[in-house]
Amino acid sequence: MKPEDDPWLRDAHANAEHLDLEIKKLSSLTTPIRSNFPIVTKYQDFWALAKSVSTLFRELKPLARNDRDLLWKQFNALCREVKEHQKTGYGMLESVSHGHADEIIKQLELARLPAGLTTPDVQTLLERGHALKNAADLLAKFKHEMIAKHKKTCFERIQEVRRTHDAIWGILTPEKPPQKMAFELRVRKNLETNYERYRKAASALENFQIGAAQLRAIIDSCGSAEETARATARLEETQARIRDIAEGMQKLEKWIEEDERTLGGT
Numbered sequence: 260m261k262p263e264d265d266p267w268l269r270d271a272h273a274n275a276e277h278l279d280l281e282i283k284k285l286s287s288l289t290t291p292i293r294s295n296f297p298i299v300t301k302y303q304d305f306w307a308l309a310k311s312v313s314t315l316f317r318e319l320k321p322l323a324r325n326d327r328d329l330l331w332k333q334f335n336a337l338c339r340e341v342k343e344h345q346k347t348g349y350g351m352l353e354s355v356s357h358g359h360a361d362e363i364i365k366q367l368e369l370a371r372l373p374a375g376l377t378t379p380d381v382q383t384l385l386e387r388g389h390a391l392k393n394a395a396d397l398l399a400k401f402k403h404e405m406i407a408k409h410k411k412t413c414f415e416r417i418q419e420v421r422r423t424h425d426a427i428w429g430i431l432t433p434e435k436p437p438q439k440m441a442f443e444l445r446v447r448k449n450l451e452t453n454y455e456r457y458r459k460a461a462s463a464l465e466n467f468q469i470g471a472a473q474l475r476a477i478i479d480s481c482g483s484a485e486e487t488a489r490a491t492a493r494l495e496e497t498q499a500r501i502r503d504i505a506e507g508m509q510k511l512e513k514w515i516e517e518d519e520r521t522l523g524g525t
Contacts (some may be wrong), residue, residue: 270321274320275323281312286337316330352404357409360409366390369387372424372427394413394420407461407468408465456511471498
């Protein structure tokens with residue numbers, strides 16, 4: 260019997276094609292993983308779609324058994340491959356991230372003003388301000404290749420150095436129009452608030468990522484079907500929280516960059 264002559268076969272065939280298409284999309288997300296290009300978000304993107312595909316396997320009906328078994332085998336192979344890459348790749352990612360953080364910190368050391376200095380010459384302040392901008396630009400450039408704890412450290416130190424620069428500029432340029440000063444104050448206050456929100460989000464993200472890794476280890480080693488099911492459910496909830504936090508951090512990064520550019524042009 261042809262699929263179009265039987266409603267069940269027709270629907271099962273359509274569902275199998277839909278699943279096959281989603282698995283092909285999932286496979287395309289392994290390209291940056293297989294190439295070992297150190298982008299933190301590559302695993303988040305993969306596991307977010309993998310969760311969606313896993314849900315399709317549970318909920319998409321009807322689906323012929325042969326099609327389901329074949330597609331599940333393909334899906335499972337992709338997930339196992341990525342899981343192994345994730346286990347072995349974290350060390351490399353941490354090393355790359357540490358290198359970027361060191362580069363940013365070096366720029367911040369060049370930007371730092373001597374302790375107790377109240378009236379530096381304008382040329383010195385401009386030169387050190389350029390180093391501060393370089394540090395912020397490097398963080399924006401490499402943020403997707405850095406782990407949360409390194410980004411958090413760099414954000415906090417940039418904020419610390421910026422405050423000292425702003426204080427000295429406030430002494431050197433007291434003649435600024437009140438309206439402009441009020442605008443800059445609002446931008447700086449907003450920037451500091453977003454820095455603090457980002458710091459807290461980065462800390463939460465790191466904790467959830469550690470929790471997710473522990474749950475995956477339980478799933479991989481557990482012999483109890485009941486315990487595996489509980490760990491899987493908790494992992495899905497944890498991954499959802501990771502995605503939510505990562506999306507929030509991306510918004511904060513965008514707002515911070517906009518405020519940095521605003522202050523850089525004032």
